[in-house]
Amino acid sequence: DGGITQSPKYLFRKEGQNVTLSCEQNLNHDAMYWYRQDPGQGLRLIYYSQIVNDFQKGDIAEGYSVSREKKESFPLTVTSAQKNPTAFYLCASSVDRGYEQYFGPGTRLTVT
Amino acid sequence: EDKVVQSPLSLVVHEGDTVTLNCSYEVTNFRSLLWYKQEKKAPTFLFMLTSSGIEKKSGRLSSILDKKELFSILNITATQTGDSAVYLCAVSNAGGTSYGKLTFGQGTILTVHP
Numbered sequence: 001d002g003g004i005t006q007s008p009k010y011l012f013r014k015e016g017q018n019v020t021l022s023c024e025q026n027l028n029h030d031a032m033y034w035y036r037q038d039p040g041q042g043l044r045l046i047y048y049s050q051i052v053n054d055f056q057k058g059d060i061a062e063g064y065s066v067s068r069e070k071k072e073s074f075p076l077t078v079t080s081a082q083k084n085p086t087a088f089y090l091c092a093s094s095v096d097r098g099y100e101q102y103f104g105p106g107t108r109l110t111v112t
Numbered sequence: 113e114d115k116v117v118q119s120p121l122s123l124v125v126h127e128g129d130t131v132t133l134n135c136s137y138e139v140t141n142f143r144s145l146l147w148y149k150q151e152k153k154a155p156t157f158l159f160m161l162t163s164s165g166i167e168k169k170s171g172r173l174s175s176i177l178d179k180k181e182l183f184s185i186l187n188i189t190a191t192q193t194g195d196s197a198v199y200l201c202a203v204s205n206a207g208g209t210s211y212g213k214l215t216f217g218q219g220t221i222l223t224v225h226p
Contacts, residue, residue, distance in 0.1 A: 004154075031212065042116075042200060042216040043155075050212075058213070090154065097212025098143055098204060103154040 003027065004104035006091050011109045013085075021076045021107045023091030032074040033092040033101060036060060043090065049074055050097050078109065085111045114139040118201050118217035126225050129191050133199050133220045136183040141207030145177055145184050146214065148200040155200055158186070191224045198222075 004025045013019045025032065031050050035043040045058030049068040063082025068074050074093075078085045088108050092101040115138045125131055137145065144162045148155035159168045161177035161184060168175050172191075177184045188195055198221050202214040 033214075035216075040121075040218060042218040043202075043214075044216070045213060048213070094212070098206070099212070100146060100157050100160050101214060102157060103148075105153045 004091060004093055004102060006089075006104040006107050008107060009105065011107055013109070013111050015111055016080045017111075018080060019078050019085075019109065019111075021078065021089055021091075021109070023074045023076065023104060024072055025074075025091075025093045025104075026072060027093055027102065028071070029093035029095055029102075030071070031094045031097050031099075031101075032068065033094075034058075034064070034066065034074070034076045035090045035092065037088040037090060037106075046076065048097075078111075085109060114203060114205060114213075114215040116201055116203055116215050116217035118199075118220050120220060121218065122221040122223070124223045124225065125191055127192055129224075130187065130189045131191060131222060133186040133188075133201075133222070134183060135185070135201030135217055137201075137203045137215075137217075138182065139203045139205060139215065141205055141210070142179065143204040143206035143212070146202045146204065147175055147184075147186050148202065150198040150200055150219070151196075188222075191222075193224050193226055196222055196224045 007022045033048040034046040047066040049055035091104040094101045147158040164179040198219040201217045205213045
């Protein structure tokens with residue numbers, strides 16, 4: 001089955017700790033994206049990558065970092081510099097930039 | 113800055129009703145408008161619209177784009193409880209380094225009662 005997987009589903013961390021969220025796709029898509037969703041605010045773009053070893057900041061990149069060492073994988077690290085990290089994080093991919101994006105099931109991160 | 117506004121923010125109807133969800137946008141270089149349905153977790157893709165006046169249809173759902181007035185509507189006829197979800201509208205940018213970047217609206221929460 002082709003699709004996008006994210007793990008874990010739920011993640012709890014203490015303030016001051018870095019945490020890495022996993023995103024893997026087997027759709028052979030070139031482009032991958034990370035979004036954050038907060039209640040009443042829709043989705044906001046954190047980072048995106050068009051191709052391996054290349055990525056661009058989105059609208060709210062501060063406090064986050066990414067890597068794209070393999071086409072299938074686009075992990076997101078939420079650093080201790082992110083002021084309000086508690087949110088629902090969604091990973092997406094598309095054949096190429098400009099095409100419809102398909103989403104993974106999301107990771108709900110809670111930082112206390 | 114690209115902007116997408118959806119209305120209403122929430123809507124409660126009964127099974128069998130027809131609903132119309134609205135999406136207006138401002139974007140520097142428009143490429144396409146997309147609709148997604150989000151039930152609990154991952155948004156699922158519904159439609160992508162690029163041309164004005166051409167209706168896209170899938171079962172009881174349909175959508176149309178007006179590029180002159182900068183809006184789109186999503187219609188759902190004969191609603192069912194399974195249509196209860198958040199409906200998200202997004203616009204895709206066609207310009208330079210922002211090519212393909214999606215800007216999302218805040219979503220419309222649709223609740224369908226039996």
